[in-house]
Amino acid sequence: MGYQNRVAVVGAGLTRFMRRAQETGKELCFEAARMALDAAGLRPRDVEAVVMATAPDVFDGVHMKGEYLADGAGGFRKPYMRSFVGGGSGVFAAIHGWYHVASGHFDTVLVVAEEKMSSCLPHPQAAFNGIYDQFLERPLGVNLLWIFALEMNRYMQVHKIPQETIALVSAKNKKNGLDHPCAQDGIPGDYTVEEIVGSEVMVWPVTRLMVSPVTDAAAAMVMVSERVAKRITDKPVWVKGVGWHLDSSYWTNRDLYYPKYVEYAARMAYDMAGITDPRREIDVVEAYDPFAYKELHHMEGLLLCDKGEAPRLLDKGVTQRNGELPVCPSGGLLGVGNPIAAAGLMKVAEIFWQLRGEAGARQVSRPVRTGLAQAWGDLMQVGTVVVLGV
């Protein structure tokens, strides 16, 4: 793949993750964007283009909320673009940021991701049901959780994975989240497997502590060309690879036990990064974890282990923060919160901070040179992957 510019990440910003924020979506965007610019030592007028990620308009109840949020994201009188692939949007926005700079069109791009889910009453889950087929599925009284529970059970059945092993993902991520300064109240914690499996059954095999919460928050990141990076920082973090891929929306016609679209997205990013053996070459991973099983599912799709092998790595402690392959050292969506698009960009920001050695209490034990952030969404059909390196 040919492109004009190498692209570096030079700053990131994050608001607190909250069940219900006093700030409006615009205000959340502004706070995160300003923090990212401050971190990069840049002024708003240095920004040449803005990329915005935000999930369904129905959450905010504002149609075309990309435009609504533009002012808060610094998009005033600038080339501005909204990225939207459902849950995959946060990482997709970083990919769009990369394109803007790699193409040679822009030297400095601000990427902002926002979600304000609390506006939707009584619960944003009802608004989510519109993702299901209106002829075949909605008349059955569907609920967003069904598709995940069906996928989780399929994954458990094919590989003979006990619910208890999957619960270890929640235990790990919720514990990691205790060290995250932005974690949502009541979301991180020290939980036993028994507590997680024994928590309220939502849609079996998914229990309350195996699903991420509803969250308001924003995240932001500054991406620049090599020319600008060399001028403003001694510690650029380079975008080594990007990849994305979409599967069919006929989800009942796919075998849900394995996310092939994540594999294709990963292969695209690895090819670009020159990575031939991801298991050796990737040092730290932020896999998308809106549900406990998804982290394992995604590790397999990312080719970080064989199919069905992720639970064993988890069980052996390999994916702990002090393990050989730390996964979700931030705490992830299960441990910090899940403001859909902002959660994806938070993962990219976490890899940025890990590679700079600036993750504080969340810093992984092993030395890290290459990290990966991944998100997933739409109708369980899109994979988005960014590989960063120093």
Next chain:
Amino acid sequence: MSVHIHDYPGVPLKDRDIGDGRVLTTEWHVKAQYAWDTGAALSKFFRGLKEGKIYGRWCPGCDRVMVPPRMFCEWCFRPTVRWVEVGDTGRVNTFSVSYVNWDASRSAVPRVPAVVELDGASPGMGIMHLLGGVGDTLEEILGRVKVGMPVQAVWKPPAERQGAITDILYFAPRPGGEE
């Protein structure tokens, strides 16, 4: 810069902040209605359900009998060419047990969503529906339902059918279908 930041922005609200009027809110109620035409493929499919039949659609490119039916094959990206009646029997591909209603409220009696692979459709061609007659508690349901279990559609009485997916009430374990 995470390590250099000590004060992250954002003010979390509690329910009482709104209840006590410390924070003001504005409400808006949307009432949107839609009517969707069922299109070429699903019109035939739904007319079939009214007659107690399930139709799939065959693609000569990949030799798949597809359910739900479509007029084009997304793999081969060419028109499908023939209707094929498939069985109202099949096997459970995966299932779950739902205590949550469509609007996130709790339900006392769980429902059992499943992906059912119909006999006569190509392998892996499932549809989402509900299982019934498998118990009322999690223990009962997990004791009775297994992935791979043979099931059969339980239909609404012909006079009550509307040409909708709900013309099938649910799929029930197929008597004598154990293997």
